[in-house]
Amino acid sequence: MPAIETTALTKRYGENVIAVDDLDLTVEEGEVFGFLGPNGAGKSTTINLLLDFVRPTEGSATVLGYDVQREPKAIRSRIGVLPEGATLYDRLTGREHLEWVIDNKGSDDDPAALLERVGLEPAAAARSAGGYSKGMAQRLGFAMALVGDPDLLILDEPSSGLDPKGMQELREIITAEADRGTTVFFSSHILGEVEAVCDRVGIMNDGRLVATGTLDALRENLDLAASISLTVERVPDALVADLEAHEGVHSVTVDGSTITVSCARTPVKYDVVTQIGAATTVLDIVSEDTSLERLFNTYTNGEQSGEGDADADLAAIESEVSA
Amino acid sequence: MSIRSVAKKDFLDVRRSKSVWIVSGLYALLVVCFFYLGQSGPTEPNVVYQLSYLTSIGRVFIPIIALMMVYLAIAGERESGSIRYLLSLPNTRRDIVLGKYLSRGAVGASVILVAFGVGAVLAVLWYPSLEPTVFAGVAGLTVLLTLAYVSVAISISAATGSRSRAMAGSIGFYFISNLMMLVPSFSIVAALKYVLNGRLELGLSDYLFEFLRMLSPTIAFKKAFPLVVPSEVEAFMVNADPSAPAYLAPEVAFAILIAWLVIPAALGLWQFNRADLG
Numbered sequence: 001m002p003a004i005e006t007t008a009l010t011k012r013y014g015e016n017v018i019a020v021d022d023l024d025l026t027v028e029e030g031e032v033f034g035f036l037g038p039n040g041a042g043k044s045t046t047i048n049l050l051l052d053f054v055r056p057t058e059g060s061a062t063v064l065g066y067d068v069q070r071e072p073k074a075i076r077s078r079i080g081v082l083p084e085g086a087t088l089y090d091r092l093t094g095r096e097h098l099e100w101v102i103d104n105k106g107s108d109d110d111p112a113a114l115l116e117r118v119g120l121e122p123a124a125a126a127r128s129a130g131g132y133s134k135g136m137a138q139r140l141g142f143a144m145a146l147v148g149d150p151d152l153l154i155l156d157e158p159s160s161g162l163d164p165k166g167m168q169e170l171r172e173i174i175t176a177e178a179d180r181g182t183t184v185f186f187s188s189h190i191l192g193e194v195e196a197v198c199d200r201v202g203i204m205n206d207g208r209l210v211a212t213g214t215l216d217a218l219r220e221n222l223d224l225a226a227s228i229s230l231t232v233e234r235v236p237d238a239l240v241a242d243l244e245a246h247e248g249v250h251s252v253t254v255d256g257s258t259i260t261v262s263c264a265r266t267p268v269k270y271d272v273v274t275q276i277g278a279a280t281t282v283l284d285i286v287s288e289d290t291s292l293e294r295l296f297n298t299y300t301n302g303e304q305s306g307e308g309d310a311d312a313d314l315a316a317i318e319s320e321v322s323a
Numbered sequence: 324m325s326i327r328s329v330a331k332k333d334f335l336d337v338r339r340s341k342s343v344w345i346v347s348g349l350y351a352l353l354v355v356c357f358f359y360l361g362q363s364g365p366t367e368p369n370v371v372y373q374l375s376y377l378t379s380i381g382r383v384f385i386p387i388i389a390l391m392m393v394y395l396a397i398a399g400e401r402e403s404g405s406i407r408y409l410l411s412l413p414n415t416r417r418d419i420v421l422g423k424y425l426s427r428g429a430v431g432a433s434v435i436l437v438a439f440g441v442g443a444v445l446a447v448l449w450y451p452s453l454e455p456t457v458f459a460g461v462a463g464l465t466v467l468l469t470l471a472y473v474s475v476a477i478s479i480s481a482a483t484g485s486r487s488r489a490m491a492g493s494i495g496f497y498f499i500s501n502l503m504m505l506v507p508s509f510s511i512v513a514a515l516k517y518v519l520n521g522r523l524e525l526g527l528s529d530y531l532f533e534f535l536r537m538l539s540p541t542i543a544f545k546k547a548f549p550l551v552v553p554s555e556v557e558a559f560m561v562n563a564d565p566s567a568p569a570y571l572a573p574e575v576a577f578a579i580l581i582a583w584l585v586i587p588a589a590l591g592l593w594q595f596n597r598a599d600l601g
Binding site: 044045048051052053054055072073076077079080081083085086087088089091092096100101103104105106141144145 | 325328329331332335336339340403404405406407408410411412413414415597599600601
């Protein structure tokens with residue numbers, strides 16, 4: 001039984017706005033699924049539909065096998081949610097928030113242990129949440145989501161408001177939860193943060209799921225270029241032509257003393273470096289793994305380019321990857 | 324029990340609200356003033372007269388207190404997004420509306436009962452007799468009036484998505500059900516009578532218009548007083564017209580007041596159940 005399954009899920013607002021368009025999404029039990037897309041792509045609406053905060057115009061969805069509209073209570077007793085942009089109760093302390101969630105879920109968690117797990121100091125937990133920084137609020141929200149050892153964690157933009165240390169801790173908790181068999185579904189508009197923890201990703205754009213699969217599979221399917229830049233003492237005349245003739249090199253650009261080479265595959269970078277190194281003195285090498293960002297941009301901007309070919313390519317990839 | 328859990332948390336939250344404490348302090352102070360003035364005058368002090376003055380002031384103030392304490396209960400959480408936490412836990416939307424009603428109703432009733440408790444102590448100290456039956460009856464009806472407006476405010480709060488709309492709805496309801504109903508000749512019903520009888524010459528009975536007025540919780544509260552006050556006491560100014568039809572009886576007024584406790588909250592729940600909370 002999949003942890004999350006949506007069938008032709010559609011949400012329209014009024015006549016013209018389609019927030020989620022015919023979404024078929026399956027998240028298997030036990031996997032860490034990164035739900036990606038730029039702001040406004042329909043990620044939050046999808047999560048709102050899964051949590052029965054909003055009702056679908058068409059289609060249906062199940063969470064842990066329960067229908068989202070008919071059995072919300074059964075779902076809510078087995079999931080943990082970190083909602084996006086939700087404020088805490090200003091007049092309650094951090095600890096009281098946790099005690100309330102524990103009481104509401106009928107679990108026997110120890111508030112102190114949860115606070116420690118998310119890195120919230122006991123002194124901070126004794127204060128009212130009205131004075132919390134965004135990062136502290138996010139940590140408390142995360143502790144609340146972990147109450148009752150949920151089978152599924154739904155985290156909406158979990159890293160917002162966290163500093164790099166907090167993000168690192170967040171990743172560690174997600175990994176630990178996944179190791180315990182918890183399914184994790186989290187949304188993000190930053191691609192980098194999902195790469196380290198996700199088994200699979202889905203990319204949303206304009207309300208539609210444009211790709212799903214492992215990051216490697218998505219990369220491979222797009223055959224994206226890897227680029228490398230070298231700063232050299234001088235650029236020999238013949239070098240550019242030689243590089244362009246090399247198999248696997250997409251393009252060569254020269255900007256002053258910097259040569260940037262776009263390669264079809266990462267191993268080609270090595271050939272490029274040795275070739276340039278043989279021809280001139282290399283001062284600096286910058287190898288950018290831009291494929292990840294580009295992957296994201298290709299999926300999310302590709303459709304807006306208006307080129308029929310790009311659309312056809314994407315459609316082909318989509319069916320291949322999700323199959 | 325999710326309703327209990329929602330109510331418990333809300334109670335913890337709302338009892339820390341300064342405005343609730345200020346409002347309940349002011350109401351208790353009002354009670355103290357009335358009971359002090361009642362025993363310092365030249366006439367023989369009588370608790371029942373003080374209770375009647377208290378209720379005539381209460382008719383105007385208690386609805387404001389109740390609406391103010393409650394109108395943000397759900398709409399405020401929707402606007403701030405904290406309702407997402409509530410609904411991510413094993414609570415249905417029904418649990419939330421009923422839990423909030425329970426907690427705010429308990430706070431409202433406490434405010435009234437504490438004030439009447441203070442009044443009872445003063446009555447024992449300063450007055451020849453406490454008149455416990457009348458005292459309890461008036462306190463009970465006042466609690467029902469409070470709950471009726473709590474029910475309305477819960478309904479408005481559940482049916483509107485933002486603070487500003489909930490506030491507009493509460494103020495609007497206060498004007499229509501209270502200020503524009505209290506004085507018969509300046510009420511909305513009088514305006515309606517002017518149109519129907521004065522202009523269209525339908526010749527409808529005055530009793531019918533009085534019944535329309537009684538549909539307001541404030542007026543139903545007033546008209547239910549013969550149930551708890553002995554008939555020889557005229558202080559409550561409930562015009563006991565012996566020829567009045569049965570539908571103007573105090574029992575009917577009481578039933579209308581009880582209906583206000585249930586129907587608005589039910590309508591609010593119905594609307595909240597259908598709403599998109601994105």
